[in-house]
Amino acid sequence: MIGVTNLSRHYRMGPTTVKALDSVTFGIQSGEFVSIVGPSGSGKTTLMNILGCLDSPTGGSYILAGEETASLTSDKRAEIRGRRIGFVFQNFNLLPRENSLENVELPMIYQGIPSRVRKERARDMLRKVGLEGRERHVPSELSGGQRQRVAIARALAGDPAIILADEPTGALDTRTGGEIMELFHSLNRDGTTLILVTHDPLIARRARRVIQIQDGKILADVPSGEW
Amino acid sequence: MIGVTNLSRHYRMGPTTVKALDSVTFGIQSGEFVSIVGPSGSGKTTLMNILGCLDSPTGGSYILAGEETASLTSDKRAEIRGRRIGFVFQNFNLLPRENSLENVELPMIYQGIPSRVRKERARDMLRKVGLEGRERHVPSELSGGQRQRVAIARALAGDPAIILADEPTGALDTRTGGEIMELFHSLNRDGTTLILVTHDPLIARRARRVIQIQDGKILADVPSGEW
Numbered sequence: 001m002i003g004v005t006n007l008s009r010h011y012r013m014g015p016t017t018v019k020a021l022d023s024v025t026f027g028i029q030s031g032e033f034v035s036i037v038g039p040s041g042s043g044k045t046t047l048m049n050i051l052g053c054l055d056s057p058t059g060g061s062y063i064l065a066g067e068e069t070a071s072l073t074s075d076k077r078a079e080i081r082g083r084r085i086g087f088v089f090q091n092f093n094l095l096p097r098e099n100s101l102e103n104v105e106l107p108m109i110y111q112g113i114p115s116r117v118r119k120e121r122a123r124d125m126l127r128k129v130g131l132e133g134r135e136r137h138v139p140s141e142l143s144g145g146q147r148q149r150v151a152i153a154r155a156l157a158g159d160p161a162i163i164l165a166d167e168p169t170g171a172l173d174t175r176t177g178g179e180i181m182e183l184f185h186s187l188n189r190d191g192t193t194l195i196l197v198t199h200d201p202l203i204a205r206r207a208r209r210v211i212q213i214q215d216g217k218i219l220a221d222v223p224s225g226e227w
Numbered sequence: 228m229i230g231v232t233n234l235s236r237h238y239r240m241g242p243t244t245v246k247a248l249d250s251v252t253f254g255i256q257s258g259e260f261v262s263i264v265g266p267s268g269s270g271k272t273t274l275m276n277i278l279g280c281l282d283s284p285t286g287g288s289y290i291l292a293g294e295e296t297a298s299l300t301s302d303k304r305a306e307i308r309g310r311r312i313g314f315v316f317q318n319f320n321l322l323p324r325e326n327s328l329e330n331v332e333l334p335m336i337y338q339g340i341p342s343r344v345r346k347e348r349a350r351d352m353l354r355k356v357g358l359e360g361r362e363r364h365v366p367s368e369l370s371g372g373q374r375q376r377v378a379i380a381r382a383l384a385g386d387p388a389i390i391l392a393d394e395p396t397g398a399l400d401t402r403t404g405g406e407i408m409e410l411f412h413s414l415n416r417d418g419t420t421l422i423l424v425t426h427d428p429l430i431a432r433r434a435r436r437v438i439q440i441q442d443g444k445i446l447a448d449v450p451s452g453e454w
C-alpha cells in the first residue's frame with residue numbers, strides 16, 4: 001500500500017542544506033499499525049507530511065496504492081488527502097473561526113457527504129473523543145487537549161483508509177490518551193492502516209512495528225516487541 | 228509570594244456558564260517547585276493565565292508579592308509579566324516572522340537590556356536547550372519540539388523570579404525532555420520559583436509538591452511523595 005524508496009527532503013538555507021529526511025526506505029501494508037519514534041527534530045513530521053501528500057520529496061520515490069505520487073496532478077493529490085487519508089496534525093491546524101462541529105465536518109464536505117449525515121457523524125465522533133458539550137466552542141474557547149481531540153475527531157469522521165497521526169496524545173493526560181488509543185486500536189482492528197508518530201514509549205509499544213528515526217535516517221525498523 | 232483565595236474564572240456562553248476555575252485556594256512560597264496536574268480541560272491553563280497576569284479572575288483574589296493583582300494598572304501588570312515572570316505557553320505563542328534568536332530576545336527588550344547582552348544571553352539559552360544551529364530559523368522552519376524549546380529559552384533568558392511552564396515537555400522525546408527538566412531544576416536550586424503544568428506523572432513527581440485539579444477545583448495539594 002505504501003512504498004518509500006530513498007526518500008529525501010532537503011531544505012536549502014543560504015549556504016547550508018538541512019537534510020530533514022536523508023534517503024529513507026520502507027514499506028507499509030494495508031491494515032498495519034506502525035509507530036514512528038525518534039528525537040525532536042529527527043524528521044518524523046517531515047516524513048508524515050510526505051506520506052500525507054502535503055509535501056513533495058526532493059529525492060526518491062513514494063508509491064501509494066500502486067501510484068507514484070510524484071506523477072499525480074495536484075487535484076489528484078487533494079482527492080487522496082480528502083478521501084483516503086485522515087491526518088492528525090502535530091499543531092492541530094483547526095480553522096480558528098469555526099466551532100468543533102464545523103471543524104470536524106470539513107473533510108466530509110470534500111467527500112460530498114450530505115449535511116445531515118455529516119453532522120450526525122461529527123457529533124458521534126466528538127462524543128467518542130469525550131467532547132460532548134464542546135460542539136459550539138471555537139478553538140480559542142477550548143483547552144489544548146480539547147483542540148487536539150477536535151483534530152483527532154476531524155481525521156476519523158470521514159472513515160479514511162489510512163490514519164496518519166502526528167503525536168496525537170501529546171496534549172492529553174494519561175487517561176484521556178488511553179481512551180484515544182483504544183479508539184485508534186478499534187479502527188485498526190476494523191482494517192484501517194494506522195501510522196502514528198509518538199514520543200511516548202508506552203504508546204509506541206502498542207503498535208505491532210516500530211520505525212526509529214534519527215537525523216533524517218532510519219535507525220531501526222523492528223517488531224515492537226524487539227524495540 | 229503567591230496567594231490565591233476563592234479564585235474563579237467563569238465563561239458565559241449563552242444560557243450556560245462554563246466554570247473553568249471554581250473557587251480555588253492555595254499559596255506558593257518564593258523558591259518552591261510545584262507541579263499542577265489534572266485531566267484535559269480541568270482548568271490548568273486557565274489558572275496559569277491568571278497567575279501570569281494574562282487574564283483576570285471573575286471572582287476571588289490573587290495576591291502576588293504582596294499586591295492584590297486586581298487593583299494593578301494594566302501597565303503595572305505588563306511590567307510584572309515582562310520582568311518578574313517567565314511564561315512557557317502551552318501553544319508556544321512564537322512570533323511567526325521572527326527567527327529563534329529574535330523570539331528569545333523579546334522579553335529582554337522590554338527589560339531594557341542592551342542589544343549585545345541580549346544576543347549573547349539568547350544565544351546561550353538556545354544552546355542550553357539544544358538549538359544551536361537553529362538561531363536563524365523562523366517557527367515554520369522548526370519542528371514542534373524545537374518551537375517548544377524556543378518558547379522555553381524565551382521564558383528563561385530574562386532570568387525571571389517566577390517560571391510558569393504550561394506542559395513544557397509535551398512535544399519532546401523523553402531524553403530531550405529530561406535535559407529541559409535538568410535546566411529547570413538547576414534554576415530552581417538557584418532560587419527561581421517554578422510552577423509547572425504537566426501530564427507526565429514522572430515529571431510531576433520530581434517537584435516537591437503536587438496540586439491536582441479536576442473540573443476547575445483543587446482535588447489534592449500534597450507533597451509529591453504522597454501523590
Ligand SMILES: Nc1ncnc2c1ncn2[C@@H]1O[C@H](COP(=O)(O)OP(=O)(O)OP(=O)(O)O)[C@@H](O)[C@H]1O
Nearest residue numbers: 011020040041042043044045046368370371372373
Ligand atoms: N522549512 C524548513 N526549513 C529548514 N529546516 C526545516 C524546515 N522544516 C523543518 N526543518 C528542520 O528539519 C528537521 C526535521 O523536522 P521535523 O519537523 O520533521 O522533526 P520532528 O521529528 O517532527 O521533530 P519533533 O519531535 O520536535 O516534532 C528539524 O531539524 C527542523 O529544524
Ligand SMILES: Nc1ncnc2c1ncn2[C@@H]1O[C@H](COP(=O)(O)OP(=O)(O)OP(=O)(O)O)[C@@H](O)[C@H]1O
Nearest residue numbers: 141143144145146238247267268269270271272273
Ligand atoms: N474562552 C472560553 N470560553 C468557554 N470555555 C472555555 C474558554 N476557555 C477555556 N474554556 C473551557 O474551560 C475549561 C478549562 O480549560 P483549560 O484550558 O484551563 O484546561 P486545561 O486543564 O489546560 O486542559 P488541557 O490539559 O487540555 O490543556 C475547558 O473545559 C475549556 O473548554
Ligand SMILES: [Mg+2]
Nearest residue numbers: 045090370371
Ligand atoms: Mg514533529
Ligand SMILES: [Mg+2]
Nearest residue numbers: 143144272317
Ligand atoms: Mg492546558
